[in-house]
Amino acid sequence: MTVHSRQDLERLGRLARARYSHALMSDTKWRKLFSAVDEAGLSPKRIVAKFIDRQHVSQMKWPGDLAMWPPHPWIDTFALGPIELRSIEWILIPSLFHEERGARGVPPREVRQDFEAIGLLLESLGQFPLEVSAEGLRIIGYK
Secondary structure (H helix, E strand, O other), X not given: OOOOOHHHHHXXXXXXXXXXXXEOOOHHHHHXXXXXXXXXXXXXXXEEEEEOOOOOEEEEOOOOHHHHOOOOOEEEEOOOEEEEHHHEEEEEEEOEEEXXXXXXXXXXXXXXXXXXXXXXXXXXXXXXXXXXXXXXXXXXXXX
C-alpha cells in the first residue's frame, strides 16, 4: 500500500493515538537513525519492519541514503515503495537471516548481522528506544 497524501498521514496519526499510549519516535528521529547508521557504514543487509496499519511484518533492505529524497514524513524503500515514517511500529535488525541465492535448488545462505555495533552507535546518540535480545536489535516506534 503506497500512501502519498496529507489525509493519509492524518489517518495514521489518529490510528497511532487510538492504539498506543506513547509515540517514542518521530519522523525526524527515524530519519536521524537511518542517516547515522548509513554515515557510520553500519547499514544492515536485512531488516524486519512492523507497521501500525498492517497485521503482518515486512522483510526489506535497509533504506539507504537514496531513500531520504521524499518529503520529510516519508522514506522510500525498494521493497515497499514510499512509506510514512510515522507508520513504523518497530524495526528489527535480526542477528541472523537466510538469504536466497537465486539459483534453483541452491539452499539459502545463513547471514549474521552485527546488530551490536549499530546498538552501540544508537546508544551513544542517546535518544532511541532500543531492545536487545538474541533475536537482534529492535527499535521501538510506539508503546
